[in-house]
Every structure is written in C-alpha cells, then in structure tokens.
Amino acid sequence: MTTVLVTGGAGFIGSHLCERLLEAGRSVICLDNCSSGRERNLDDVRADEAFTFLRADVRNDLTAVLRDGSVDPDDIDRIYHLASRASPADFEDHPLDIARTNSEGTQSVLELAATVDARVLYASTSEVYGDPEVHPQPESYNGNVDPRGTRACYDEGKRFGETITSVYHRQHGVDARTVRIFNTYGPRMRADDGRVIPTFITQALDGEDITVYGDGTQTRSFLYVSDLCRALRAVMAAPDLGGDVLNVGSTREVTINSLAETIRSLIDTDSEVTYHPLPDDDPQQRRPDISRIQVAIGWEPDVAFEDGLRRTIQSVRAQRD
Numbered sequence: 001m002t003t004v005l006v007t008g009g010a011g012f013i014g015s016h017l018c019e020r021l022l023e024a025g026r027s028v029i030c031l032d033n034c035s036s037g038r039e040r041n042l043d044d045v046r047a048d049e050a051f052t053f054l055r056a057d058v059r060n061d062l063t064a065v066l067r068d069g070s071v072d073p074d075d076i077d078r079i080y081h082l083a084s085r086a087s088p089a090d091f092e093d094h095p096l097d098i099a100r101t102n103s104e105g106t107q108s109v110l111e112l113a114a115t116v117d118a119r120v121l122y123a124s125t126s127e128v129y130g131d132p133e134v135h136p137q138p139e140s141y142n143g144n145v146d147p148r149g150t151r152a153c154y155d156e157g158k159r160f161g162e163t164i165t166s167v168y169h170r171q172h173g174v175d176a177r178t179v180r181i182f183n184t185y186g187p188r189m190r191a192d193d194g195r196v197i198p199t200f201i202t203q204a205l206d207g208e209d210i211t212v213y214g215d216g217t218q219t220r221s222f223l224y225v226s227d228l229c230r231a232l233r234a235v236m237a238a239p240d241l242g243g244d245v246l247n248v249g250s251t252r253e254v255t256i257n258s259l260a261e262t263i264r265s266l267i268d269t270d271s272e273v274t275y276h277p278l279p280d281d282d283p284q285q286r287r288p289d290i291s292r293i294q295v296a297i298g299w300e301p302d303v304a305f306e307d308g309l310r311r312t313i314q315s316v317r318a319q320r321d
C-alpha cells in the first residue's frame with residue numbers, strides 16, 4: 001500500500017486531501033502542530049485504520065517524529081508539504097512562525113524525502129507573484145514582492161521554500177514538484193481567519209455589514225477545494241514533473257464587490273455592504289495562467305463558482321447548527 005505523509009493535514013486543504021487519499025486506498029500519515037489546523041477537521045477520518053495523526057511541528061527532525069509515532073520513515077513513499085499558516089490575519093500575528101515554517105520546515109521535509117527516497121509536492125502560492133504587474137500570471141513571471149512588506153513573511157517564505165525545493169531536486173536528486181495554489185475556498189475554512197469568503201458568508205448569515213476592503217475593485221480567482229485536491233493528486237502522480245512548477249487555480253476572476261453581491265443574493269440577507277481601508281500590501285489583481293497544468297496533466301476546474309459557494313454556505317450553516 002502506498003504510504004503518504006501530509007504535512008499540514010489538519011488544515012483546511014490538508015484535511016480534504018487526507019480524505020481523498022484514504023478513499024483512494026492510501027495509508028495516510030497526517031502531521032500537524034495545530035497552530036492553525038484543527039483536530040476536529042479530522043473527525044471523519046480518525047477511525048480509519050489507514051490513518052495516523054501525529055501532532056508535531058514540521059521543523060522538528062521528522063525521522064524522529066515518525067519513529068516516536070510508531071511509523072517507519074522508510075515506509076513513506078510520497079509527501080504533500082502543505083504545513084504553513086496561510087491566512088493574511090496571521091501574517092501580522094505570526095510572521096516569524098510563517099517565515100520559519102516555510103524555510104526550515106521545508107528543508108526538514110526535503111531532508112526526510114532525501115533520506116527515505118520519497119516524492120515531494122511542495123504547496124507554494126500565488127503570493128509569490130506579489131502585486132503582479134503581469135496579468136494573468138504565468139509560471140515564468142517572477143513576481144512583484146516587497147521583501148519588507150507585511151505579507152513578506154509568507155510571500156518570501158514560500159519563495160525561499162521554492163528555492164530549496166529546486167536545490168534539493170537539482171543537487172540531491174529529490175523528486176520534488178511545486179504547485180502555486182491560488183485562492184481556494186470550501187467547507188472547513190475558519191470563519192475567524194479573516195479570509196474573504198468565510199468572512200462574507202458569516203456576516204451575511206448574521207445579518208451584519210459585509211466589510212469590503214478598499215473600493216472592492218480588486219480581483220481574485222477562487223477555486224473550489226475538491227478541484228484543488230484533484231489537481232494536487234494528479235500532479236503528484238505524474239512521473240515526469242520532478243523539478244517543475246505549476247499554477248493551480250480558477251481562471252474565473254471576480255471583483256470583491258461582485259463576490260459580496262453574489263453572497264448576498266445566495267443567502268438572501270439584509271446585510272449592507274460597507275467600505276473599509278485596504279490592508280497594506282493587498283494585491284490589486286490575481287488570476288492564474290493555467291495552460292501549463294492543462295497541458296501537463298489535462299486538469300481544469302470543474303465546480304462552478306456559484307455551486308461551490310452554495311456548498312460552502314451550506315457547510316457553514318450546518319456547523320453553526
């Protein structure tokens with residue numbers, strides 16, 4: 001049986017990925033320090049015999065962490081490295097933690113991969129493009145990041161993570177591929193982590209003001225989490241993507257104003273839209289060029305935006321009940 005390690009497996013994306021991997025018959029080791037992930041995200045998989053949860057920081061010596069958890073490190077075939085806080089609200093509160101998780105933590109994962117000869121998928125981000133001057137963003141665009149900005153802990157942390165991932169590929173022969181994940185949404189996003197979709201849904205359900213930052217003309221492209229998991233698994237499975245980097249995201253670009261209107265109409269709320277100062281370093285536009293992943297593995301998004309929003313609203317409602 002293929003054994004897969006998922007770092008950050010108790011987080012929003014990681015927990016969905018663990019579920020999909022178990023459904024596909026994999027043995028899954030989920031490693032998370034639960035700084036932003038939550039053990040309750042794993043409620044549906046905990047009882048599965050093929051699932052192991054290890055509460056540990058990815059910066060630790062992972063060979064020792066696995067042994068302490070009664071896992072033989074040599075059993076690990078594949079590693080999805082997702083561990084990192086990813087919410088802009090955390091960029092202000094935990095900048096060092098974020099920078100170190102993506103630098104030291106990524107090195108620690110790559111060391112493990114080199115030792116046990118495992119294939120790695122590194123979860124990078126569209127944030128490596130910063131506030132992009134090229135639109136849409138292809139992988140060949142090197143980005144526009146302020147190294148001293150409030151988002152730099154994440155943006156530069158992920159950029160450094162990409163650097164050492166390619167070093168371990170070139171110099172140590174690690175079969176590592178990188179994906180740049182654009183905005184993703186779906187059930188299990190934390191309502192309190194400041195990200196726009198769970199924030200707007202919660203505000204609309206509560207009948208409170210919907211807080212648009214800036215003038216709301218900034219854009220994002222939102223991908224539903226099941227589409228992302230499908231892409232991650234296919235990129236991992238492809239034998240010839242070692243050393244490569246691929247954008248994963250939706251090409252449907254929406255303004256934050258139109259997102260607010262869509263959520264208002266889907267929830268049928270009396271909430272009013274109110275305008276607030278734009279946070280520092282907030283990118284004005286973002287949309288991936290996904291031609292590379294389309295050609296490499298034939299992937300494209302499947303879930304329509306309104307359908308994904310309906311499912312997310314339903315899950316927020318269910319959680320509140």
Ligand code: UDP
Pocket residue numbers: 088183194195196197199200211212213214218220256278279282283
């Ligand atoms: N945003 C907003 N109101 C909120 C939260 C976020 O208008 O209550 C805006 C935010 O300024 C940004 C966009 O929504 O322009 C997406 O923010 P999010 O934090 O979800 O993701 P990121 O900025 O990392 O793409």
